[in-house]
Amino acid sequence: xxxxxxxxxxxxxxxxxxxxxxxxxxxxxxxxxxxxxxxxxxxxxxxxxxxxxxxxxxxxxxxxxxxxxxxxxxxxxxxxxxxxxxxxxxxxxxxxxxxxxxxxxxxxxxxxxxxxxxxxxxxxxxxxxxxxxxxxxxxxxxxxxxxxxxxxxxxxxxxxxxxxxxxxxxxxxxxxxxxxxxxxxxxxxxxxxxxxxxxxxxxxxxxxxxxxxxxxxxxxxxxxxxxxxxxxxxxxxxxxxxxxxxxxxxxxxxxxxxxxxxxxxxxxxxxxxxxxxxxxxxxxxxxxxxxxxxxxxxxxxxxxxxxxxxxxxxxxxxxxxxxxxxxxxxxxxxxxxxxxxxxxxxxxxxxxxxxxxxxxxxxxxxxxxxxxxxxxxxxxxxxxxxxxxxxxxxxxxxxxxxxxxxxxxxxxxxxxxxxxxxxxxxxxxxxxxxx
Amino acid sequence: xxxxxxxxxxxxxxxxxxxxxxxxxxxxxxxxxxxxxxxxxxxxxxxxxxxxxxxxxxxxxxxxxxxxxxxxxxxxxxxxxxxxxxxxxxxxxxxxxxxxxxxxxxxxxxxxxxxxxxxxxxxxxxxxxxxxxxxxxxxxxxxxxxxxxxxxxxxxxxxxxxxxxxxxxxxxxxxxxxxxxxxxxxxxxxxxxxxxxxxxxxxxxxxxxxxxxxxxxxxxxxxxxxxxxxxxxxxxxxxxxxxxxxxxxxxxxxxxxxxxxxxxxxxxxxxxxxxxxxxxxxxxxxxxxxxxxxxxxxxxxxxxxxxxxxxxx
Numbered sequence: 001x002x003x004x005x006x007x008x009x010x011x012x013x014x015x016x017x018x019x020x021x022x023x024x025x026x027x028x029x030x031x032x033x034x035x036x037x038x039x040x041x042x043x044x045x046x047x048x049x050x051x052x053x054x055x056x057x058x059x060x061x062x063x064x065x066x067x068x069x070x071x072x073x074x075x076x077x078x079x080x081x082x083x084x085x086x087x088x089x090x091x092x093x094x095x096x097x098x099x100x101x102x103x104x105x106x107x108x109x110x111x112x113x114x115x116x117x118x119x120x121x122x123x124x125x126x127x128x129x130x131x132x133x134x135x136x137x138x139x140x141x142x143x144x145x146x147x148x149x150x151x152x153x154x155x156x157x158x159x160x161x162x163x164x165x166x167x168x169x170x171x172x173x174x175x176x177x178x179x180x181x182x183x184x185x186x187x188x189x190x191x192x193x194x195x196x197x198x199x200x201x202x203x204x205x206x207x208x209x210x211x212x213x214x215x216x217x218x219x220x221x222x223x224x225x226x227x228x229x230x231x232x233x234x235x236x237x238x239x240x241x242x243x244x245x246x247x248x249x250x251x252x253x254x255x256x257x258x259x260x261x262x263x264x265x266x267x268x269x270x271x272x273x274x275x276x277x278x279x280x281x282x283x284x285x286x287x288x289x290x291x292x293x294x295x296x297x298x299x300x301x302x303x304x305x306x307x308x309x310x311x312x313x314x315x316x317x318x319x320x321x322x323x324x325x326x327x328x329x330x331x332x333x334x335x336x337x338x339x340x341x342x343x344x345x346x347x348x349x350x351x352x353x354x355x356x357x358x359x360x361x362x363x364x365x366x367x368x369x370x371x372x373x374x375x376x377x378x379x380x381x382x383x384x385x386x387x388x389x390x391x392x393x394x395x396x397x398x399x400x401x402x403x404x405x406x407x408x409x410x411x412x413x414x415x416x417x418x419x420x421x422x423x424x425x426x427x428x429x430x431x432x433x434x435x
Numbered sequence: 436x437x438x439x440x441x442x443x444x445x446x447x448x449x450x451x452x453x454x455x456x457x458x459x460x461x462x463x464x465x466x467x468x469x470x471x472x473x474x475x476x477x478x479x480x481x482x483x484x485x486x487x488x489x490x491x492x493x494x495x496x497x498x499x500x501x502x503x504x505x506x507x508x509x510x511x512x513x514x515x516x517x518x519x520x521x522x523x524x525x526x527x528x529x530x531x532x533x534x535x536x537x538x539x540x541x542x543x544x545x546x547x548x549x550x551x552x553x554x555x556x557x558x559x560x561x562x563x564x565x566x567x568x569x570x571x572x573x574x575x576x577x578x579x580x581x582x583x584x585x586x587x588x589x590x591x592x593x594x595x596x597x598x599x600x601x602x603x604x605x606x607x608x609x610x611x612x613x614x615x616x617x618x619x620x621x622x623x624x625x626x627x628x629x630x631x632x633x634x635x636x637x638x639x640x641x642x643x644x645x646x647x648x649x650x651x652x653x654x655x656x657x658x659x660x661x662x663x664x665x666x667x668x669x670x671x672x673x674x675x676x677x678x679x680x681x682x683x684x685x686x687x688x689x690x691x692x693x694x695x696x697x698x699x700x701x702x703x704x705x706x707x708x709x710x711x712x713x714x715x716x717x718x719x720x721x722x723x724x725x726x727x728x729x730x731x732x733x734x735x736x737x738x739x740x741x742x743x744x745x746x747x748x
Contacts, residue, residue: 081690085710092498109713113499258604258694259584398712401691408695412606423517431712 039070041325043332046076047101048083050285053349060345064335071328084397091115096320098329102148104139104314108225108394111147112435117319118145122330128338131355135388139313142391143435148316149333152351153377155385156211156299156309157280163292164274168193173275175297179212179241182300183250186275190249200260200267200276201251203242204407206400208277208299212238214386215305225393225434232421239410239417246411254411263289279314280373281351287369294369296376298384311380312388313354352377395431402427492719498709502716509720519721521696522704525610529700530677533614538669541621542662545628546654559629566622575616575686579603582612582687603687606697613683613698624669631665632658663744671736678729681706701725 047057054077061073076097078086084106090096091110102110110116123129123146129137133153140148162172170189173182186198202208210220218230245251252260252267260266263285267273278286280296287294299309317333319326336342343358348370353359359378364371406424409415415423492509494502513519548558568574581587582602589602602608639657648656681702684692692699692707701721709718 081711088498088710088713109497110499113497115499254694255601255605256584259601261689265584395712401707401711404691405693405696408606408693412695414606414695 040072041070041328042072042074043099043325043329044074044076044097045099045332046083046087046097048078048080048103049101049349050079052288056346056349060336060342063341063345064332071332073332091320091322094322096322098320098323098325099332100318100320101151102316102318104312104316104392105397105400107140107148107316108142108391108396108435110318111142111145112394112433115321116147117321117323117326118147119149119319119330120146122326123149126327126330127334131338131357133311133354133356135311135385136313136354139388139391140316140318148313148318149337150313150354151315151317151337152281152313153311153354154279154281154314154351155311155377155380156208157278157283157296157376158299159268159276159278159283159286160295160297161268161271161274161290161292162295164271165189168196168274170198170274172295173297173300177300178303179300180303183241183245186245186250187248189274190251195272197252197267197273198250198275199245200273201242201246201254201257201407201411202277203239203245203251203411204257204404205277206403207279209235209238209403210389211299211308212302213308214310214389215302215308217306219389221390221393221432223390225390226432228425228428228432232425235421235424236417239407239420242407243410243417254408257411258408268294279351280376281348283373284348284369293367294372296372298380307382307384307386309380309385310388311377311385315351348373391435393435394433398431399428402431488719488722491716492723494716495714496716496719497713498715499713505716509717510724512717513720513724518696518699519704522692522699522701525697525699526678526680526701529610529614529617529680530674533617534670534673534677536614537618537621537673538624538666540618541625541669542628542666544621545625545632546658548625549629549632559626562625563622566620568620572682572686575683578612578616578683579687604694606695609688609694609697613680613687616683616687617677617680624673627665627669628662631662635661660745661747664746667736667740667744671733674732674736675729678725678732 045057045061047053049057057077058075061075065071065073076086077083080103083101084103087096087100096115102116119127119140127149129149132150136150136153139150140146158173160172165172168189169192170185173185177185182199189198190196206220213220213230213234216230216234218234220229221227222229242251246253251257252272256267256272260270263269263282266276266286268276268286269289277299278296283294283296301308317336319329319333323329336346340361343353343361347362348364352373353362359374362370362374364374366372366375402424406415406420410417410420491502493504493506495505495508496502544562548555548562552558565574583589584601584604586602602612635658639661640653643653643657679702680700684698684700684703685706688694688698688703692703702725705718705721705725708714708721
């Protein structure tokens with residue numbers, strides 16, 4: 001009788017303990033557990049980008065799984081900012097994807113904090129990188145260790161809408177122009193066509209400013225990545241240049257620029273300005289939204305200045321340091337960058353391929369945006385392109401957002417150029433942490 | 436064994452001695468077992484993370500490496516960070532303007548709906564609808580479209596697409612659009628007001644009308660005083676909620692609190708520091724400051740309530 005009474009309680013105790021324990025386990029666990037015994041494994045692959053990239057990469061990964069039946073691929077994909085919010089959380093929970101797309105904006109943050117696996121033992125062996133362009137070979141190296149396999153070769157460009165220019169009664173800008181000539185041309189367009197502007201406002205764009213800085217004889221960051229390498233006057237000149245562009249109709253007022261931070265709402269897509277600053281592969285995203293054929297040309301120069309642009313990889317394939325299958329992850333990366341079928345499937349969705357062989361294989365029509373992007377990259381000579389800068393230091397992402405915010409402060413008139421540049425330099429001191 | 440059987444057995448038992456003490460111990464154990472799921476939840480979801488957050492606020496923690504103790508540095512930085520001060524200022528304005536407006540609107544509508552009109556249930560549901568939707572990402576996206584450059588608001592106002600302004604990309608109006616969204620989600624306080632209005636005994640109104648009080652006088656002298664506990668309750672809840680506002684600003688500003696930090700709410704800045712700038716220690720310190728601020732405002736609310744809240748016991 002007494003055992004009869006106790007039994008339910010004991011049962012309850014056990015059940016409740018088990019429930020509590022499983023809750024705790026669920027909270028602590030969550031790591032991938034893929035050792036299935038029969039040699040088959042699961043690889044998680046994550047990337048940021050838009051819909052065309054999602055479709056292309058998923059197709060390439062499907063092909064890979066067909067060729068490698070013992071590998072199952074799970075994908076994790078999102079737009080850029082969302083992807084990095086997620087990646088930070090996953091990495092903190094030691095459950096980052098095995099293979100991740102990594103941007104130079106966060107490269108040092110992750111690689112410099114041991115969140116990425118050094119690939120030195122795999123590169124050149126499992127991952128073939130022989131055909132890479134010279135300029136991008138060192139792009140994925142941080143502190144003499146190899147952390148990222150380049151996905152693309154990138155440079156800055158002006159994206160031009162010649163038909164809109166014709167409507168506005170202006171000639172296309174010459175590739176030889178200096179910034180002053182560019183401003184004169186842009187202001188003339190704005191003044192002759194009320195409601196239109198010659199150029200987008202680049203004042204808040206740190207990456208366009210990098211070209212300007214290099215033309216003025218220095219890099220953005222000191223060699224150890226703990227500070228800014230240029231003079232405050234260089235920054236103040238940049239902001240003054242764009243202030244005068246806005247004041248005299250060369251660039252749109254602040255509220256239009258604030259509204260134009262996506263491909264869809266950009267002043268070029270909206271038909272408000274015939275010229276905007278881009279990274280070369282973005283011609284494809286813009287062209288998809290625009291009926292007019294668009295053209296690429298180099299950034300303006302500074303008279304007597306150094307070449308400002310560079311060719312470099314800014315996006316990589318990397319392996320999380322917590323990956324349980326680095327060897328298999330490396331094989332997958334090798335497939336994505338070297339397999340002719342994968343190169344064909346991905347096309348230019350990740351950017352211009354960083355090897356001559358891949359570009360030749362794609363054999364793009366020069367009249368398509370893909371063909372224009374490749375032709376543009378191949379056309380840039382030493383007069384335009386200097387040696388590529390080192391990696392962007394830890395804290396770059398935060399500085400990039402601050403630069404945009406200060407640019408807006410100036411354009412909306414809530415601060416002046418002197419105060420803004422002072423704030424940028426003092427914040428950079430705190431934010432930049434080297435490599 | 437049924438509960439009734441258990442009772443019967445208890446009655447049969449002699450006065451509690453040794454074995455009975457063992458029983459009550461067993462009962463106590465059973466009560467802990469039944470509490471276990473709740474306690475587990477409290478510990479795992481609330482207490483432990485809060486303790487961890489308090490500890491993290493004294494560390495430098497970049498999410499990817501182990502935290503390192505830096506004492507009060509994060510709290511010191513709170514006093515020197517101009518963007519944090521701006522975020523606090525934006526949030527304070529949001530609380531100070533949108534909460535009273537929302538309470539006024541919801542009270543007004545509750546009084547209207549309480550007039551015993553036909554189809555009340557329909558109106559009540561219709562007015563409550565925005566509150567169900569308002570906190571969602573979808574509505575924030577819709578709001579962004581409505582107040583954008585080519586948005587519905589500009590089309591209604593008749594601006595051309597070139598001459599028009601974008602309400603969300605102008606620092607002087609961006610915060611206003613988010614306040615409007617918050618005021619629009621007045622459903623929850625309205626329902627509570629309606630319930631409160633129903634509780635006021637009819638005899639007060641009868642007595643007042645016998646004395647010749649106008650309807651406005653009745654509202655001022657009967658409804659309002661008797662409703663003050665409800666107003667107080669709504670005020671406390673809405674102030675606490677508004678201090679933590681996040682979703683609307685995150686979506687409408689595209690995640691960066693722009694333009695020019697004009698919609699950089701406190702929780703948004705906290706989120707960006709923690710998850711985008713790898714500064715979770717600082718974010719934790721911000722969270723504890725926010726907790727202190729909300730607690731202080733609530734305490735002030737309670738202290739001041741003595742002077743204006745009327746309890747009809």
